[in-house]
Amino acid sequence: MSMPLPLPSFVLLLLWCIPVSTATLGPLVSTPAFYHLRLTTIEGMASYYHHSLEGRPMANGSRYRATRMTAASPTLTLNRTAVVCRQDRPLVCCSVLLTDRGPFVAGRVIDLSWAAAKKLCMLRSGIINVIIRVVPQ
DSSP states (O other): OOOOOOOOHHHHHHHHHSOOOTTSBOOOOSSGGGTTOOOEEEEEEEEEOOGGGTTOBOTTSOBOOTTSOEEEOSSSOTTOEEEEEESSSTTOEEEEEEEEOOOOSTTEEEEEOHHHHHHTTOTTTSOEEEEEEEOOO
C-alpha cells in the first residue's frame, strides 16, 4: 500500500490562510482550482507517542515509526493528511498522516509521532494546545 507524500510548504501555507470557523466546515474558496474545498478544523490538546511503542501495529495496518510524520485521532478519517499548528505560535505547523486511533484521554484530540512533536517544539512540555485542519483528498 503506498503512503501519501507530505504536502509542500507552500500548499500548507495556502490551506492555513483559508478562513474557517472553529469545528465547522468552512466557506468555499473563491479560486476555481479550490472551488469545492472545505476544511474541517478542530481545536484541543495534543500529546505525543512514547518511544516504547516503536514497531507496534497501528489502526491502518502500518507499524509505528517515531521518525515518520504520523498521528492518531479518535474521530478523523484514517490515511488522510492533517495540518497541525500550535495555538500559541500559529506559524509553527506540520503536516501529518492520520494512521491510528487515540488518544483516549479526556480533552486530547490528537496523538503525534515523536518527529511531529519535535517539529512543533513540544518535546519538553509533552502537551500543547493545537489547531488541526484536515486536508481534503
